[in-house]
Amino acid sequence: MSSLLQMFRMVGVTLGSFQLLSCSPSTTYPCSVVDGTLTITPEKLHRCTENSDVQRLKIQGAGKFSTFSISQIFPFVEDLHIEFTPDIEALPSNLTELEHLHSLHIVGSPLDTLPNTLSTISVQHIKISHNPYLKEIPNLQGSIEHIQIEANPSLQKLPNSLGQSGHLRTLKLENNAIVALPDTIGQYRGLITLSLRGNHLQEFPTTIDQLYRLDALDISDNPFQRIPDGIGHLKELRSLTLHHLPNIESLPNLGALTHLHALSVVDCPQLKSLPADMTQLDALATLEIYTTGIETIPENLLNLPNLEMVKIRMNRTLTSIPTELGTGPALQFLMLDQNNLTSIPSSIGQLRKLETLFVDENQLRTLPNELCTLPNLQELSVAHNQLNSLCENIGALQQLRWLNLYANPLKTLPYSLQKLPRLSFINLWDVPLTEVPEGLIKVSSLRRIGLNPIGDHSYPKVIQQLRTAFNGQVQFVGPDE
Amino acid sequence: MIAFFISQFSCVQSIDSDLESSHTTVMTSTVSIPSGTYTIGPPPLIKAPPHTKARTVTLTYNFAVSTTEGTLGEWLAVSTTIPNQFCDNAPIHRLTLQHPIRCVSWCDVIQFANLKSKHDGFEPAYHFGKNANTLNHTVDCNERAQFVSLRHKSTGWRLPTEAEWEIASLNRSATQNTTVSSVNNQAWFVENSNNMPHQVATRAPNSNGLFDTQGNLHEWIWERFGDFELTDPVDPITYDKPIPSTYTRPIKGGAFNSTTSNLTVYNRPNASPSLRHPSIGFRLVRTLPSTE
Numbered sequence: 050m051s052s053l054l055q056m057f058r059m060v061g062v063t064l065g066s067f068q069l070l071s072c073s074p075s076t077t078y079p080c081s082v083v084d085g086t087l088t089i090t091p092e093k094l095h096r097c098t099e100n101s102d103v104q105r106l107k108i109q110g111a112g113k114f115s116t117f118s119i120s121q122i123f124p125f126v127e128d129l130h131i132e133f134t135p136d137i138e139a140l141p142s143n144l145t146e147l148e149h150l151h152s153l154h155i156v157g158s159p160l161d162t163l164p165n166t167l168s169t170i171s172v173q174h175i176k177i178s179h180n181p182y183l184k185e186i187p188n189l190q191g192s193i194e195h196i197q198i199e200a201n202p203s204l205q206k207l208p209n210s211l212g213q214s215g216h217l218r219t220l221k222l223e224n225n226a227i228v229a230l231p232d233t234i235g236q237y238r239g240l241i242t243l244s245l246r247g248n249h250l251q252e253f254p255t256t257i258d259q260l261y262r263l264d265a266l267d268i269s270d271n272p273f274q275r276i277p278d279g280i281g282h283l284k285e286l287r288s289l290t291l292h293h294l295p296n297i298e299s300l301p302n303l304g305a306l307t308h309l310h311a312l313s314v315v316d317c318p319q320l321k322s323l324p325a326d327m328t329q330l331d332a333l334a335t336l337e338i339y340t341t342g343i344e345t346i347p348e349n350l351l352n353l354p355n356l357e358m359v360k361i362r363m364n365r366t367l368t369s370i371p372t373e374l375g376t377g378p379a380l381q382f383l384m385l386d387q388n389n390l391t392s393i394p395s396s397i398g399q400l401r402k403l404e405t406l407f408v409d410e411n412q413l414r415t416l417p418n419e420l421c422t423l424p425n426l427q428e429l430s431v432a433h434n435q436l437n438s439l440c441e442n443i444g445a446l447q448q449l450r451w452l453n454l455y456a457n458p459l460k461t462l463p464y465s466l467q468k469l470p471r472l473s474f475i476n477l478w479d480v481p482l483t484e485v486p487e488g489l490i491k492v493s494s495l496r497r498i499g500l501n502p503i504g505d506h507s508y509p510k511v512i513q514q515l516r517t518a519f520n521g522q523v524q525f526v527g528p529d530e
Numbered sequence: 531m532i533a534f535f536i537s538q539f540s541c542v543q544s545i546d547s548d549l550e551s552s553h554t555t556v557m558t559s560t561v562s563i564p565s566g567t568y569t570i571g572p573p574p575l576i577k578a579p580p581h582t583k584a585r586t587v588t589l590t591y592n593f594a595v596s597t598t599e600g601t602l603g604e605w606l607a608v609s610t611t612i613p614n615q616f617c618d619n620a621p622i623h624r625l626t627l628q629h630p631i632r633c634v635s636w637c638d639v640i641q642f643a644n645l646k647s648k649h650d651g652f653e654p655a656y657h658f659g660k661n662a663n664t665l666n667h668t669v670d671c672n673e674r675a676q677f678v679s680l681r682h683k684s685t686g687w688r689l690p691t692e693a694e695w696e697i698a699s700l701n702r703s704a705t706q707n708t709t710v711s712s713v714n715n716q717a718w719f720v721e722n723s724n725n726m727p728h729q730v731a732t733r734a735p736n737s738n739g740l741f742d743t744q745g746n747l748h749e750w751i752w753e754r755f756g757d758f759e760l761t762d763p764v765d766p767i768t769y770d771k772p773i774p775s776t777y778t779r780p781i782k783g784g785a786f787n788s789t790t791s792n793l794t795v796y797n798r799p800n801a802s803p804s805l806r807h808p809s810i811g812f813r814l815v816r817t818l819p820s821t822e
Contacts, residue, residue: 109603109606109627110626110627111626132606132627133602133603133606133625133626133627135624135625135626156612157602157625157626159624178612179612179614179615179616179625181616181622181623181624181625182622199614200612200614200615200616202616202622203622223614224614224616224617247614527756
């Protein structure tokens with residue numbers, strides 16, 4: 050290491066403009082405090098004298114703790130971060146004497162256990178993350194509100210106690226190796242946020258349905274065999290995230306989740322259907338269904354009164370969407386790309402607030418004329434379909450500014466394009482136009498066109514004419530720009 | 531000889547003579563690369579691998595490139611949220627502030643770059659467009675990535691273009707026959723890494739003063755993957771011919787688990803921008819104002 054540093058310095062000397070900028074007063078280094086924060090290595094702590102100004106103490110880097118009383122030297126520390134300290138053999142022994150401590154971070158330590166003294170520590174927030182060898186955490190008995198135990202790859206089990214039951218609000222347990230949750234989790238009835246993402250959990254504790262105040266639940270990236278019905282009873286739930294659950298074949302009834310605002314179901318390839326009672330989720334605003342095995346969507350699911358954003362994408366077994374659309378008054382953003390849809394229902398014309406519609410990579414041969422009556426549509430993407438024609442009345446889309454027709458067998462475009470006052474981008478890459486679309490030539494608002502090179506098109510003359518017609522007015526871009 | 535020089539340190543703690551033990555220091559040391567015309571790609575007499583091409587590139591601006599891959603220390607100085615460093619069942623090892631940060635998607639990095647620009651007082655280089663929040667979404671990142679625009683001439687931190695990366699990483703010895711003995715001194719790779727990344731700047735720098743341009747971690751590149759068509763591009767920030775319907779980005783330089791043949795500067799593996807992988811990290815650059 051030292052030879053490398055020497056070389057590093059030599060590089061600077063050799064190249065002649067090596068500069069080291071000192072960013073803090075040198076007189077009190079290494080104990081200088083900036084805005085109430087002291088950042089220091091473990092081995093240098095002993096150099097500091099009593100300092101009541103330190104509110105945030107960040108102990109980072111190399112070296113071991115020397116015999117040292119943090120509470121005597123820094124009696125008013127509120128935030129204590131012990132971060133990426135690869136050489137420490139233990140935590141400072143007297144953390145419980147820090148009377149003002151409300152936040153404790155133990156991040157990137159080499160410890161395999163944490164001391165029992167943590168049991169009695171009372172902080173609002175404790176974060177234990179990126180400790181590669183940590184296998185055990187003592188029972189936490191204090192009045193802790195927020196617990197983050199994350200990215201500890203050797204941690205397979207939690208302590209039975211996670212603080213006094215009335216206080217815990219947030220429990221984030223992401224990316225550990227936890228194989229089971231303690232049954233005692235049900236006693237934390239004040240819990241508002243629970244994330245179990247990225248563990249080795251196969252089963253839920255039966256007490257999960259006692260967390261009746263839960264607002265956000267993320268159970269992603271676990272080998273759960275099934276999702277318990279109890280989740281459907283968490284009536285305060287506003288956000289439910291179910292990603293990368295390879296074994297899940299069904300969802301429980303969710304209709305009782307009347308406050309659910311966001312539901313995200315991603316990469317659940319064994320999931321064949323959605324529960325029919327999802328149509329009772331009147332508060333739902335955001336719905337994501339990606340890469341599942343679903344074949345249908347419950348009738349009226351897309352008509353929920355508060356639904357603003359729907360992304361039903363990459364479900365290759367999905368061949369249709371409900372025919373009755375349009376009573377959902379709030380829908381603004383609808384992504385239906387990379388499914389296997391063969392048609393878009395004409396009722397789509399009733400989605401009067403719709404601003405964005407993506408139906409790329411389906412099996413569409415036509416678009417309903419009603420689609421071209423949407424008064425607020427700004428972005429329309431139909432790339433990689435089998436469209437032979439667009440609706441003739443496309444000029445009625447008065448707000449349209451972004452139109453992606455990439456890779457459709459269109460030979461011509463409707464003349465009514467000329468009526469689009471805001472169209473600034475059109476993608477004609479791999480669109481085999483046999484003639485220059487006259488309507489398009491008259492669109493003065495265009496700024497970018499996706500267009501093949503002249504030599505890379507069946508009708509190079511058309512490309513040449515388009516390039517000539519728009520020369521200086523627009524930028525010609527690639528297919529996915 | 532082209533003049534490369536170490537131009538800048540930004541730091542949050544003082545650096546004094548005990549640099550070696552002062553791990554609280556968070557600095558981004560950079561080397562300045564001057565504008566000019568450079569020859570990059572596979573050298574003569576070597577059969578060009580797929581998607582590679584010897585070419586000359588002209589840059590009309592100077593830019594600064596970090597001498598190291600982005601580190602945990604740099605990340606921690608800007609954000610309290612650290613990506614899971616043991617993603618994808620990566621073997622565990624001790625972590626230090628000097629370890630290169632990994633398991634970061636392309637989307638993670640461009641967001642970090644903007645955060646770091648703000649932190650360091652530079653104009654952010656990226657504009658995320660609408661629905662920027664979905665960049666964190668594993669699936670959406672792939673497609674939202676194309677809506678991220680680069681203010682190329684802003685002075686904020688950003689990912690290098692592939693041309694910038696190759697110019698900065700060009701190591702004359704490395705473009706010749708790459709053998710175990712020729713890279714052992716400079717690179718953490720499959721023969722010496724024990725299958726884990728190592729602290730940055732613990733092998734020798736290349737001829738331009740950059741560490742770990744070969745090995746340790748693959749490094750994300752700005753552009754969407756594509757082929758080279760033009761022979762003499764000026765300030766290229768996109769490829770001449772993006773490959774349609776792919777969103778992948780090149781990852782350059784090889785990693786701790788790479789064999790020697792994958793360490794060459796002109797190699798062009800690529801990855802989905804949403805990928806968080808134990809062997810992928812990054813190195814930041816920034817365009818220098820004409821006065822620097």
